[in-house]
Amino acid sequence: MSESSAVLLKPQRRPILAVTCGEPAGIGPEVSIRAAWQLRDEINSVLIGDAAFLAMIAAEIDPQIRLVALSQQALRNNGLPNFPPGQIAVIDCPLDAHVQPGLLNARNGRAVLRTLDIAINGAQQGIFDGMVTAPLQKSTINDAGVPFTGHTEYLAEKSATAQVVMMLATDRTTPPLRVALATTHLALKDVAAALTFDSLSHTIDILHADLQKKFGLAQPRILVTGLNPHAGEGGYLGREEIDIIAPALEAAKARGIAVSGPYPADTLFQQKYLADADCVLAMYHDQGLPVLKYASFGHGINITLGLPFIRTSVDHGTALDLAAAGLGRADHGSMLAALSVAAQMVRVGWAHRAHA
Template identity: 90%
Template structure:
């Protein structure tokens, strides 16, 4: 290929790459390391823009591999001029400075608000169309709360900051055949509060959001959704609870009338078998620890977390801050889940582009 055409082709590849904001999470955990490793490894396919303390990230990058090239950009420059067209041999960093020195494995509440500011910046820029999506590394909820900011998790915060009335949390993995997706009707609630949170309107909206985003972001024309019951044995005909009779079944009947391929409610303890999952695109579980243990057992470290219903794409890793691994030094953390989160977000961007074509 002549040199001038090769140069033009390379520029076209750079422009086509999905632009994903990557918030690096709790600085004392493994988030910065897995973010840098994954962003660098996928730099040819994905324009990952790290958001965090530029000097701190540069120090980690140099220890991981001196060949890693990070290019710092100030928040003001981003807001004034937008995101430059970075090449394939570098990764951009939007500088969000920390307030306290980082000791791996040791939490410091002084860094709680700066960590939250990385998320704020990513959300604002995604809403403005600067980023095609957001990928989040794990953060420490306790550090943000200790900094004086009430915080229950990424999912709830993203919904609040984007003025989204309701979102659906879904974890997914392609390490199973077929790929396993588990969505949740409720998220980070105490178990004693779950039953009261499941009502006709909320569950109906969850199913509508799940159906719409499986179509839009995953390219599934008629997604098939299996729904668990809330109680053991799906209520045992009312003897172990009436939520299946009074709420879940009427919701499913109404969803079917709207043309949604949904079925259930099924006992959660027997639903996760190949003979059922082979006929499904997603399982909707009623609460956090009802559905997620199955998925994490099948794919921990390589699964992803997806927030559905937002006005932008958001994926995340399936693990926490792993302070113990961070304290042990670089090289102990597996960045497989971050790679999967980047790949999934990029695939959703592509599905969205094809849908608009």
Template identity: 95%
Template sequence: MSDQPAAQAAATPLTSPRPILAVTCGEPAGIGPEVAIKAAWQLRAEINSVLIGDAAFLAMVAAEIDPQIRLVALSQHALRNSGLPNFPHGQIAVIDCPLDAHVQPGQLDARNGRAVLRTLDIAISGAQQGIFDGMVTAPLQKSTINDAGVPFTGHTEYLAEKSATAQVVMMLATDRTTPPLRVALATTHLALKDVAAALTFDSLSRTIDILHADLQKKFGLAQPRILVTGLNPHAGEGGYLGREEIDIITPALQAAKARGIAVSGPYPADTLFQQKYLEGADCVLAMYHDQGLPVLKYASFGHGINITLGLPFIRTSVDHGTALDLAAAGLGRADHGSMLAALNVAAQMVRLSQLRKE
């Protein structure tokens, strides 16, 4: 792919005030609180990270990680009425979102599922109001939220619903490969048996348009080049292994080209992820979750990021799950590299957006 780092927006100078990023701490029994606190503290001079979670619990976690970490609790009421105070670099703000049950590391508790969702609601609302420049999310446990009685498919779908966004695109990225790699998805969290029915000319066309627009706007790529996989083995092999390439994907690509988008394919997914094909490209669009993401996660797990495109605000996330077994083993074991990358990329997107407005 192109030389510009895949997990980063175009580099911008640190001349503007620190970007203000809401950081939801995710499943409290997992590693989310630890990686969020460690990354926010490490980047405190460059980024004003505002943690959202149970203030008392996060203070306890922070004290065990490093007694030098300074967290300052704010109530949701104060945020709504007074806005966000300007904290110095030596403090991290926490918007208090109390949990409903005691946390036992590594042990899921459905009683806390709704509290986790409330942290997302606070971040979304603040981003929409302009209190936050963007949001970064630590991993949550989908099963806990569903067990709490709330149907929940994932961050991506929830953010789209709450922001009234008709369609979003999930993209993972890393700059730890040569060349760097971005992989976007035409469908997200679907059972494999439902993927083919979900692929339509209209939905794929909208995905390509969103991907093209946000690669320009959020990554500063003037004319992004997008490579597209087929759905079936060997990209359908001329229709013998499926007709989705002939009936849906190819017509959508031809229409996108007519709109001036540099898109090509469909290519067999099992051979596309080679340097000779990716060199000079900016993104791969895969048809479903486990078609494109295993390649990226194998190459960079724990240091890649998840980006939701198409939203009216910036959102990045880690590329890993809650790691309950690691959390159960005690603090100090979780690698916060992916959270560092997610914060840095969100901040770079904010700075790029600010430059575009000047």
């Protein structure tokens, strides 16, 4: 790789997306390179990771792939050069230890976090139109001495966003299935206490606003699950539906939001209900996501709503076993979907601002 001295960008026609390559010992680097190269005519993907390491992987995947390195200092001083579709930019974020595929090394945990910081800062400064994240290993970051719950919480903290909403989506169903969460990475015993009228109301507002602004849905229709079995069975199996969820939904309706529920989660995910919905809001992680992942695993995406920038991600983990077995075994379909949807969201945003 060589440092590019290309002319700085004019107003872009391809969305510019930062792509953090995730855990280096997993499949993140491979799927990031494959997807960025495949979509190079449509999207200006900017990979963030160890430039030499990524160059080695790219050469093994396909000698035709052209990666061009850019230092963090050059990015700060000069901005992002105008890379043509035949080249993929890489912002160099060196690792701290040698990588053995499939074998975690806590010494690289902080380097993985640095890739996120570069992407976040660039998105906030307008260098990137959005960011797409490959899977990382939470345990490695925690073992490196940095408390880390997940991408969603880290992005919220670093962007000073009080509340975000995690939504997974797939277009492999008709209509497309979107599932958002009222709570994210919480122990099940803590979920009920985390559900309040205010937090649920704010979640609904974020979901409604971003479905409009980032997905172009004029009046998004949102179905909401209950928390308890049978949506509380009229209070016999819990009162959260009566005391919190239903009042929050009525208040949202009064604000002009097309929301309905609470519905029993075990019967809601049927075509006769989903056909008239743009999104389902589930109360906790393992209530709604198993349904979506069953329908789309390997081709679904994770979207963080409420942030001041666009962020999508793959719906799978680091797949250390596949990485250890060698290149060519990982399916990059989810990364393709994450890049494509992020680009669509960018274009919807451009259109929204043009007509504002």
